[in-house]
Amino acid sequence: METAISVVVDATLITLILALAAFGLAIIYGLVGVINMGHGAFLTLGAYLTWAATTSGIPFILAIIIAAIGVGIVGLILEHLIIRHFYDKPFDTLLLTWAFFLVMTEIIKIVFGTNFRNVVNPLPGAIDLGLVEIPIYRGVIGLVGLALIGGTAYVLYQTTLGIKIRAMIQNREMASLLGLNIGRMYKLVFTIGAATAGLAGGLISPILSVDPYIGNIFLIRSFFVVIVGGVGHLLGGTLVGSFLIGGSETLFALFSKQAFAQTVVFLLAIVILRFRPAGILRQR
Amino acid sequence: MTADADKHLLPVGRVSRRGLGQSETGLAFLAFIILALLPIFVDGYAIYILPQYMLFGMLAMSLGLLWGFVGILSFGQAGFFALGAYTMGLAMQSDLGINPAYIGILLSLVVGGVLATIAGYFLFSAGVRATYFVLVTLALSIMVEQIAVSQSDITGGWNGMFIDRMSLTFGALGEISLYEDAPAYYAVLPVVVVTYVLLRWLTSARFGKVLAGIRENEDRMTALGFNISLYKTCAFALSGVIASLAGALYSTHANFVAPSLGGVLFSTEVVVWVAIGGRSSLLGALLGGILVATLSNYLNAVTPEYWQLVLGLIFITVIVFFTGGLAGAVAQLPRLWQSRS
Numbered sequence: 001m002e003t004a005i006s007v008v009v010d011a012t013l014i015t016l017i018l019a020l021a022a023f024g025l026a027i028i029y030g031l032v033g034v035i036n037m038g039h040g041a042f043l044t045l046g047a048y049l050t051w052a053a054t055t056s057g058i059p060f061i062l063a064i065i066i067a068a069i070g071v072g073i074v075g076l077i078l079e080h081l082i083i084r085h086f087y088d089k090p091f092d093t094l095l096l097t098w099a100f101f102l103v104m105t106e107i108i109k110i111v112f113g114t115n116f117r118n119v120v121n122p123l124p125g126a127i128d129l130g131l132v133e134i135p136i137y138r139g140v141i142g143l144v145g146l147a148l149i150g151g152t153a154y155v156l157y158q159t160t161l162g163i164k165i166r167a168m169i170q171n172r173e174m175a176s177l178l179g180l181n182i183g184r185m186y187k188l189v190f191t192i193g194a195a196t197a198g199l200a201g202g203l204i205s206p207i208l209s210v211d212p213y214i215g216n217i218f219l220i221r222s223f224f225v226v227i228v229g230g231v232g233h234l235l236g237g238t239l240v241g242s243f244l245i246g247g248s249e250t251l252f253a254l255f256s257k258q259a260f261a262q263t264v265v266f267l268l269a270i271v272i273l274r275f276r277p278a279g280i281l282r283q284r
Numbered sequence: 285m286t287a288d289a290d291k292h293l294l295p296v297g298r299v300s301r302r303g304l305g306q307s308e309t310g311l312a313f314l315a316f317i318i319l320a321l322l323p324i325f326v327d328g329y330a331i332y333i334l335p336q337y338m339l340f341g342m343l344a345m346s347l348g349l350l351w352g353f354v355g356i357l358s359f360g361q362a363g364f365f366a367l368g369a370y371t372m373g374l375a376m377q378s379d380l381g382i383n384p385a386y387i388g389i390l391l392s393l394v395v396g397g398v399l400a401t402i403a404g405y406f407l408f409s410a411g412v413r414a415t416y417f418v419l420v421t422l423a424l425s426i427m428v429e430q431i432a433v434s435q436s437d438i439t440g441g442w443n444g445m446f447i448d449r450m451s452l453t454f455g456a457l458g459e460i461s462l463y464e465d466a467p468a469y470y471a472v473l474p475v476v477v478v479t480y481v482l483l484r485w486l487t488s489a490r491f492g493k494v495l496a497g498i499r500e501n502e503d504r505m506t507a508l509g510f511n512i513s514l515y516k517t518c519a520f521a522l523s524g525v526i527a528s529l530a531g532a533l534y535s536t537h538a539n540f541v542a543p544s545l546g547g548v549l550f551s552t553e554v555v556v557w558v559a560i561g562g563r564s565s566l567l568g569a570l571l572g573g574i575l576v577a578t579l580s581n582y583l584n585a586v587t588p589e590y591w592q593l594v595l596g597l598i599f600i601t602v603i604v605f606f607t608g609g610l611a612g613a614v615a616q617l618p619r620l621w622q623s624r625s
Contacts, residue, residue: 014412084599085604095555096604098555099603102596103597132464181415220419220422227416270406273412273420277416
């Protein structure tokens with residue numbers, strides 16, 4: 001019984017953390033259709049900015065905000081210099097964002113060094129729920145992830161900006177004819193996606209050791225989360241996808257080594273992608 | 285976003301004309317002559333390391349075939365390379381009475397081919413879009429790396445696996461040990477040349493024309509009655525076989541395999557080589573692999589971070605401005621010269 005509950009708790013936490021990590025990717029892929037292979041670099045940069053800010057005495061909350069803004073600015077520059085010229089060529093954006101990953105990783109190495117860095121956990125300790133203990137900080141990031149997804153739902157469905165974005169996804173030409181500045185909207189969405197990834201990187205940094213390839217752990221998993229959940233389903237899709245990828249990895253890890261569990265989950269994701277390329281949620 | 289966005293995958297029509305075209309055969313001949321004569325003029329480290337770079341070039345050709353001639357990009361070539369390398373390593377440990385290296389080479393061909401066929405047919409038969417194929421192949425290479433790490437009692441895990449240099453045995457006629465660098469050099473070079481010639485022949489034969497047709501207009505080829513997924517699977521299987529063979533030979537030459545050989549970073553390095561060398565020319569891919577690997581080896585020792593940074597920037601420049609890579613640039617030289625005179 002205790003193991004069952006602790007597995008459920010673990011799976012839930014991992015689902016939410018993975019959803020948080022994948023959300024920036026889901027925004028950029030789902031809304032502007034860019035396969036952002038630089039997502040890992042956004043996460044890594046967010047983690048390093050948080051590390052740099054906290055070690056220079058800035059409180060953690062401010063540090064992750066700095067990380068989000070910093071990565072958002074980098075995303076904006078990337079979009080303005082390169083990506084905006086290639087929106088109608090998904091294949092080229094894939095290569096270009098990958099090149100961005102290579103360049104950004106090297107810049108991170110040059111600026112921050114290649115050693116492992118540790119961000120001090122701002123909320124150490126655990127809550128004892130009788131049968132299981134939940135590490136406070138992991139619980140908090142899970143909640144932040146949920147709040148972020150909820151907040152995005154609010155923006156998309158309750159605000160003018162949301163209407164504009166949805167109009168843009170539905171019919172780009174029509175939205176443009178109705179006076180929507182498509183170029184600016186794309187830029188905004190890309191920047192928000194990057195900033196979200198930066199925030200996620202910052203939030204995740206205390207639970208991992210930060211190194212220049214930390215984002216790689218999440219890159220492919222994030223993609224599978226987004227594809228398995230369904231590219232168009234920004235909110236539900238991200239959660240369902242995270243549950244399938246993160247949750248099943250937790251389950252498989254009970255029976256086998258972590259690395260092997262990941263392999264099984266990847267295979268599972270490939271099978272889903274083969275038979276339901278539009279994602280689990282989409283009806284045939 | 286949508287399926288029709290994927291139709292603009294590659295500006296292939298232009299790419300194909302940016303290849304080396306007629307001059308490729310001559311240039312290839314020249315390149316191979318230089319490589320064949322090189323050991324007469326230099327010795328030592330260069331002759332030790334060059335075969336490994338030639339095998340990297342062979343790996344690059346396996347990607348060039350897919351990317352340039354079928355229009356599908358794979359981030360998983362390093363996965364096949366590592367698979368071949370580990371297969372060779374395991375075979376070399378066996379004792380079956382026959383030269384274990386031959387068994388290793390045969391097995392690596394089979395393993396690479398079978399895995400690529402299964403993965404390729406599984407995905408292509410469902411018409412999985414090209415961008416998803418990139419992600420799946422990237423996942424494949426991560427899986428190879430993960431398995432190599434986790435099955436440490438077979439593979440040695442992070443510590444890697446040591447592998448002896450192979451010998452060429454000819455039954456009663458005796459044997460040639462490839463332990464010395466010069467014989468090893470002259471054993472690897474012909475394999476690379478034969479692979480290149482075979483691929484050139486295949487891509488100019490009917491098979492290659494069908495592939496080009498698929499690259500240019502998939503719907504039309506379907507309408508003409510071609511089994512697209514079969515052709516794509518064949519191309520992917522062939523590229524898997526070549527990558528796996530290159531890996532097998534690499535492992536016995538380098539004496540060592542580590543999981544990172546299948547990892548994400550090495551996988552992308554292959555993509556960088558081919559992009560810089562020229563994605564629509566097999567010679568471009570081959571020389572791209574050899575040249576960039578040589579440069580990387582030299583400059584990584586001098587200034588690792590800044591060189592990787594520069595390489596990344598070159599990669600961006602190539603994708604944005606020179607889709608044809610080095611091969612495309614060379615092909616345009618005569619035209620520039622003509623327009624001046």
